[in-house]
Amino acid sequence: MNLLTDLQTVFSYPFLRTPLLVGVLVSLCAALLGSVLVLKRFSMIGDGLSHVGYGALCVAAALGTAPLKVAIPVVIVSAYCLLRISRSSRINGDSAIALISGTAIAVGVLTVKLAGNVNIDVGSYMFGSIVAIDKNDVAVSVVMSVVVLLLYVLLYNGIFSTTFDENFAKATGTNVGFYNTVVALLTAVTIVVGMRLMGVILISSLLIFPSLTSMRVFRSFRGVVLSAAVVSALCFFFGFLAAFRFDLPTGATVVAVNALAFIGFAVAGKVKTLSKPKREK
DSSP: OHHHHHHHHHHHOHHHHHHHHHHHHHHHHHHHHHHHHHHTTOTTHHHHHHHHHHHHHHHHHHHTSOHHHHHHHHHHHHHHHHHHHHHHSSOOHHHHHHHHHHHHHHHHHHHHHHHOSOOOOHHHHHHOOTTSOOHHHHHHHHHHHHHHHHHHHHTHHHHHHHHHOHHHHHHTTOOHHHHHHHHHHHHHHHHHHHHHHHOTTTHHHHHHHHHHHHHTTOOSHHHHHHHHHHHHHHHHHHHHHHHHHHTOOHHHHHHHHHHHHHHHHHHHHHHHHHHSOOOOO
16 A cells, blocks of 8 residues: 555656656666676776766766756767777777776866855765756756667667677678677766666666666576566666655665566576476487
């Protein structure tokens, strides 16, 4: 009964209904892209780009402009540069992420300090807040999330082939560089859009948890992707409701629900493995 009451309350108030919609859309985007990043062992790009986003948000606050209008192009450019640096120089992926993310935070903090008298709610940037997004942010977030989902679906075959075997994909004429760039740019957009709800520290969890959770049970790429999308959306939905019900931080509660889902799938995967009949030698 309490769950039904909470649902009625959430859907009756726009200031709760809207973040829930945005959060579910972002969760779907993050799950789809996270499956690719985890398999390519490049999952920490989410953490690095979220730090870049924080620096961009600080600059936007200092300039008095809309946060997403500054953060989205900055993070997209950073994602492209990160991809180029990691693939065309002696700097490996992890080092490139640390280099760009550290520089972005330093620039953001220094900009705020030099600007003076800039009121920034560090807590909402770091850990997310459902009241941190305004109507303009919501519109941009919904549009960008839909674009990410559509592009992922349209380019699914190319993304699939480059995820598992880049050399084979190249041999078959697939433009590997194009698909890698698309994944990086879509990830950048997803990070920025979700950062206002989940926060800088926790947004990368939306990329990593659902895919790792699904991999405990499923083995095919399609199975992992579909499962991750469902798990991510449901975890955000129930995490959002739990945060509302018990007055908890939204981002942290969503991550906690994802962690519980991971444990549940890990147990289910173990049971599934043990229940398989052993082949006779």
